[in-house]
Amino acid sequence: MKTCIYPGTFDPITNGHLDVFERACRMFDHVIVGVAENPGKNPFFSVEERLKLVEENIGDYENASAISFSGLLIDFAKQQGANVVIRGLRAASDFEFEFQMALMNRHLGPEIETILVMTKEGYNYTSSNLMKQVSAYGADVSHFVPANVNKALVDRFKKQ
DSSP: OOEEEEEEOOTTOOHHHHHHHHHHHHHOSEEEEEEEOOGGGOOSSOHHHHHHHHHHHHTTOTTEEEEEEOSOHHHHHHHHTOSEEEEEESSHHHHHHHHHHHHHHHHHOTTSEEEEEEOOTTOTTOOHHHHHHHHHTTOOOTTTSOHHHHHHHHHHHHHO
16 A cells, blocks of 8 residues: 655645645545644644644545644654655745755655655645735635635634
């Protein structure tokens, strides 16, 4: 069975993330969305909130699951029995960082491959950070994020 990890902070998950996820589901027997705790990024949503938002968007896929994790991605992949890590690229500027990460992961776990997938055209400028920044000013981001994420952003910014 070919299992892949699709890791990220997903703070919050966007339609660009879901585009990569859906394609991963077509390529692999099992896709595990790994929601990284990543406190160093000072996430806007808690890991529990991010995991819930992810789960609500992947529930219709029988070959997918979501799990939060902390620590090294490569250790998480090994624990889950994954043989591939899949990452999304929005633009050429993402490549440098992803290339460095892939090389380090290959060093730490040479049995686990990394696949970089370009997002669908139209999502190449969509980032979680941009969605939060624009939403904070009351702008509509509903074309770029799932409905549950849009509601979560609107609700969170109403409280502030």
